[in-house]
Structure formats: C-alpha cells, structure tokens
Amino acid sequence: MAAAEAQANAVCSGMAGAGPAAIGDGTAGPAMAGAGPAAEAEAEASGPEVAEAPPPPLPGLQLLQQGAEALVYRGLFLGRPAVAKLRIPKRYRHPALEERLSRRRTAQEARSLLRCRRAGIPAPVVYFVDYVTNSVYLEDIADSVTVQDHINSVQRSGNDTSSLLVLGEKMGELLAKMHDEDLIHGDLTTSNILMRPPMEKLDLVLIDFGLSFVSGLPEDKGVDLYVLEKAFLSTHPDTEMMFKALLKSYAAASKKSGPVIKKLDEVRLRGRKRSMVG
Amino acid sequence: MDLTHRLELFPDCSVTLLLFNHVKNAAALRKKAMEGSIEGALINPAMIVDPFQILVAANKAVHLHKIGKMKTRTLYAEIIFNLSPNNNISDAFKKFGISDSDEAVLIVVVVDREKTVNLEEIRSQVEGQQVSLDELPQLTDIVKVKKMYKVTPQEEKIGTLVDSIVCRMSTKDVL
Numbered sequence: 001m002a003a004a005e006a007q008a009n010a011v012c013s014g015m016a017g018a019g020p021a022a023i024g025d026g027t028a029g030p031a032m033a034g035a036g037p038a039a040e041a042e043a044e045a046s047g048p049e050v051a052e053a054p055p056p057p058l059p060g061l062q063l064l065q066q067g068a069e070a071l072v073y074r075g076l077f078l079g080r081p082a083v084a085k086l087r088i089p090k091r092y093r094h095p096a097l098e099e100r101l102s103r104r105r106t107a108q109e110a111r112s113l114l115r116c117r118r119a120g121i122p123a124p125v126v127y128f129v130d131y132v133t134n135s136v137y138l139e140d141i142a143d144s145v146t147v148q149d150h151i152n153s154v155q156r157s158g159n160d161t162s163s164l165l166v167l168g169e170k171m172g173e174l175l176a177k178m179h180d181e182d183l184i185h186g187d188l189t190t191s192n193i194l195m196r197p198p199m200e201k202l203d204l205v206l207i208d209f210g211l212s213f214v215s216g217l218p219e220d221k222g223v224d225l226y227v228l229e230k231a232f233l234s235t236h237p238d239t240e241m242m243f244k245a246l247l248k249s250y251a252a253a254s255k256k257s258g259p260v261i262k263k264l265d266e267v268r269l270r271g272r273k274r275s276m277v278g
Numbered sequence: 279m280d281l282t283h284r285l286e287l288f289p290d291c292s293v294t295l296l297l298f299n300h301v302k303n304a305a306a307l308r309k310k311a312m313e314g315s316i317e318g319a320l321i322n323p324a325m326i327v328d329p330f331q332i333l334v335a336a337n338k339a340v341h342l343h344k345i346g347k348m349k350t351r352t353l354y355a356e357i358i359f360n361l362s363p364n365n366n367i368s369d370a371f372k373k374f375g376i377s378d379s380d381e382a383v384l385i386v387v388v389v390d391r392e393k394t395v396n397l398e399e400i401r402s403q404v405e406g407q408q409v410s411l412d413e414l415p416q417l418t419d420i421v422k423v424k425k426m427y428k429v430t431p432q433e434e435k436i437g438t439l440v441d442s443i444v445c446r447m448s449t450k451d452v453l
Contacts, residue, residue, distance in 0.1 A: 078333040107452040114449045120432025
C-alpha cells in the first residue's frame with residue numbers, strides 16, 4: 001500500500017512538472033525598453049495565483065495583469081507601444097485539447113479583430129500572432145480607461161450622471177454596428193470596452209475578442225447583450241437607466257435589432273431563479 | 279541614413295533598411311536577387327507606407343524561419359511574401375518586389391549575431407543614390423497601396439493606413 005501511495009505521488013509531481021513548457025524564452029533579454037508607464041492601477045496587483053509559479057516575463061515586456069485566460073504584458077514592439085496577450089495553458093485539460101483550444105481562441109481573436117477593423121469598429125490593431133505560444137501582440141491603446149473605471153469614478157465623484165446616459169447611447173451604437181456585422185463578442189463587460197482620452201469625446205474601443213465568433217442569429221446577439229446587462233447590473237449599481245439608454249440606442253442604430261431585443265427578453269426569462277412558466 | 283531596428287522578440291537579430299533613389303540598374307539587381315547573390319530583400323518602395331510595415335513583415339519572417347515554418351524558401355523571400363495581404367507567393371513578388379524599370383529600391387537586410395553582413399557591399403552594387411528613409415513618403419503610391427490592401431473607407435476613420443495594412447499582414451494566415 002505504501003508503494004501504491006508513493007506511485008500516486010510520483011504521478012502527481014510528474015504532471016505538475018510537465019507544466020507550461022514554452023512561455024517565452026527564458027533568456028535574460030535586454031532590460032525593459034523603457035516601456036509604457038505603469039500608470040494602470042493594476043500594476044501593483046500582479047500578485048501571482050497561489051498555486052502557480054510567478055510568470056516569467058517575456059523579454060523586454062512587463063507584466064500588466066493576469067486574467068483568467070491570459071497574461072497581459074505591456075512594452076514596445078518594433079518601436080510601438082504594444083500589449084502582448086499570452087494564453088495561460090490550463091493544466092487540467094488534456095494536452096491535445098489544450099493545444100487545439102488555445103490555438104482556436106487565438107485565431108478567433110485575430111480574425112475578429114480584423115473583421116472589426118474592416119467594418120470600421122474601433123479595436124486594437126493586430127501586430128503579430130505567434131501560434132507557437134498562442135500569443136497575440138496588439139496595439140496598446142495609450143492612456144485609455146476602461147468603461148468600468150470610468151463609471152466608477154463618475155459615480156464616486158457624485159458628478160452629474162447624465163453624461164453616463166450619453167455614454168450608454170454611444171455604447172449601444174457601437175454594439176449595434178458590431179452585431180450588424182454578425183460579430184458576437186462573447187465576453188461583453190464594462191472592463192472590455194476602453195475609452196480613449198479625452199473622456200468627453202466618448203471614443204470607445206472594444207477589446208478582448210478571445211471568446212468571439214461569427215453568427216447572424218438573433219439568439220446569439222441577444223445572449224451577447226444579456227451577458228453585458230448582467231455584468232453591468234452586478235458591477236455598477238444604479239445604472240438601470242444607463243443600460244436602458246444603451247438598448248434604446250442599439251435598437252435605433254441596428255437594422256436587425258427587432259428580433260434581437262425580442263430574444264433578449266426571452267433570455268432574461270431563463271436562467272437562475274426564474275420561473276419557467278410559459 | 280540607414281534605419282536599423284533590433285527585434286524585441288529576437289534580440290540577436292536586427293533589421294536594417296536602405297532606401298535608394300534614381301536607380302539605374304534595377305534589372306541587374308533583380309536578377310542578382312533572384313539568384314540569391316544579394317544578401318537582402320529588394321522591395322518596391324511605392325508599396326511601402328512606413329518602415330513599421332517592413333518591420334512587421336521581417337519580424338514574422340524571422341519567427342517562422344526560427345521554427346522552420348516559412349512558406350517560401352529564403353528569409354528574404356519570406357519578408358516580401360509577408361507584405362502581401364494574400365497567400366499567393368508569386369503575386370507577392372510581382373507586386374512588392376522590384377521590377378526592371380523601377381527607379382527606386384528599398385533594401386532590407388536582417389543581421390544575425392553569428393553572421394556579419396557587409397552593408398557597404400550591398401551599397402556598392404546599387405547604381406543609385408542612397409537617401410534617408412524620411413523620403414519614403416514621397417515615393418509611396420497611396421492609391422495603389424489602398425487598392426492592393428483593399429482598405430475600406432470606414433477603416434480609414436478609425437486608424438492610420440499603416441494600421442490597416444499591418445492588421446491584414448498579421449492575420450492573413452488565419453483568414
């Protein structure tokens with residue numbers, strides 16, 4: 001029995017050892033090329049998750065944030081401020097599945113970003129895609145603020161919140177454009193929409209298309225909006241009016257909005273703690 | 279005069295751009311390039327909007343070269359191929375490589391730590407005047423570029439021309 005236990009232990013450590021193989025090359029690259037200002041509030045936090053080893057920095061880039069899906073670095077790429085998204089290998093997945101999923105998500109992200117740009121939807125430019133490490137090098141939207149942070153700061157400062165309604169309208173217009181291109185974002189939250197300075201211009205940029213896909217179905221678009229609604233209401237209290245303004249502007253701006261809003265209403269009736277009585 | 283940039287992802291490699299105008303021997307140069315006797319990629323500057331465009335193409339070429347996944351046979355051919363928005367190799371050479379009647383030539387050289395490349399040698403082979411990369415915009419044919427990359431009017435509102443071009447270059451293999 002002791003032998004069996006020892007065996008089990010050996011297997012476990014074996015698996016832990018075979019962890020993420022190639023995250024960047026471990027060479028001590030040149031010192032950080034005077035990279036972008038660590039002005040982002042998140043810079044302090046890059047505390048690694050408990051069980052994982054601290055992520056090795058890619059040569060010349062500094063870690064900005066660690067999300068659920070990927071590590072985000074900031075630095076210079078070919079002389080331009082850039083953001084590098086490196087997908088984190090999930091060791092609980094079967095390696096073949098992991099490889100395929102990672103690659104597919106990376107490819108989807110790149111493809112969606114191109115689709116956005118072609119349609120005139122503001123999104124970061126793709127500079128380089130590395131299919132070995134499943135990382136993407138994107139344009140760094142300088143001095144941007146997430147809509148999430150913006151809403152929080154406006155609410156905290158007690159300033160006039162009518163500006164938020166206008167922001168909601170702008171968001172609705174942007175999403176209408178995206179959905180009219182049959183592009184589903186897949187992870188719509190207020191932290192995935194950036195605002196370029198100056199804030200009054202309401203210059204919005206969509207980011208994080210890792211879960212995006214192409215679909216013309218009102219169901220998918222409705223779900224996309226539902227995800228945003230849920231994220232909105234759970235992160236930002238007292239923003240019902242803002243979301244209403246968003247939907248109104250979405251309906252006005254999108255040619256195919258009728259069935260989508262209808263589906264949204266249907267989807268709202270599903271889900272947790274909802275009565276399934278027809 | 280030259281523009282050199284070290285690739286952040288491949289610190290041993292640096293890319294140098296040389297621009298020549300009033301070139302008289304484009305035909306001979308092209309022949310030499312096809313034979314492989316010039317250590318550089320010969321590119322038609324009319325199709326280049328910004329050095330960044332070249333750097334992106336070179337970066338991708340070096341990356342694929344290192345993992346043995348180039349689509350063409352040499353690093354320099356790969357750089358030219360990467361400039362194209364589509365996956366047709368001979369079309370890339372035709373549109374982005376130089377032709378016999380060209381009067382301006384942009385030469386791209388990639389220098390590795392082990393190899394030493396003699397820029398003087400390359401310069402001496404060109405019968406023309408080397409000019410600064412700052413003159414590149416004067417040689418660019420913007421209309422031709424927009425047509426080649428099929429840049430949409432909506433796109434021009436959200437970014438620069440280089441942005442549109444680079445996006446297409448980097449995502450063409452996933453399309």
